[in-house]
Amino acid sequence: MANITRWNPVSEFDDLMNRYNRLLGLTRGNGEREGKDLFSRSDWAPAVDIKETPEAFNIEAELPGMSKDDVKVTVQDGVLSIQGERKHEEETNDSKHHRIERVYGSFLRRFTLPENVDENSIRANFKDGVLSLTLTKAEPAEPKAIEVDVQ
Numbered sequence: 001m002a003n004i005t006r007w008n009p010v011s012e013f014d015d016l017m018n019r020y021n022r023l024l025g026l027t028r029g030n031g032e033r034e035g036k037d038l039f040s041r042s043d044w045a046p047a048v049d050i051k052e053t054p055e056a057f058n059i060e061a062e063l064p065g066m067s068k069d070d071v072k073v074t075v076q077d078g079v080l081s082i083q084g085e086r087k088h089e090e091e092t093n094d095s096k097h098h099r100i101e102r103v104y105g106s107f108l109r110r111f112t113l114p115e116n117v118d119e120n121s122i123r124a125n126f127k128d129g130v131l132s133l134t135l136t137k138a139e140p141a142e143p144k145a146i147e148v149d150v151q
Contacts, residue, residue, distance in 0.1 A: 043105025044086075050111075057117065059133040061109070065102075068126040073133065075119050082131065083108040116140055 051058045061082055063071060071084040088104040113119065118138035125132045 044103035044107050045109060046082075046107055048082075048109060054137075056137055057114070057135040059111070059131075059135070061131040061133075062129065063126075063131055064129040066129060068131075071126065071131055073122075073124050073131070075113070075122060078113050078115075078119075080111045080113055080122070080133070080135070081108065082110075082133075 047062045049060045051060075059080075063084070063086075066084060066086050070086065071082065074081045074083075083106070085106040086104050113135065116137050117135045121136040121138075123134045123136075125134075
């Protein structure tokens, strides 16, 4: 029986970048990534829905099979980052895998926040494999008028 493999053109570009990074010595010899990599990649990207209400933006990320301890949410310089890792179950000698379609490994999703989001009021909730983030909108800052003296 022949195996069918789905071709992913991005993975070929990623492989090319990994070879380039190794050639320039930008990764460790054992293949482990360092902070010096020119490009970083994720093993997978969770599906995300973004909705807007008059009061807030709502982001929902599907993270099946993960717990809240596997996920980290940060905000820095107007960028919201969701990162984590879904670990593969250890194989046992008494079972044989016929097909593995679920994706495992690390992920990183980043979103540039609009200027009208209050970064200090972001709330996160994790339930049934869905990460829900609520980003409350802030009142737009009114520009200050400065009088100019003419001499």
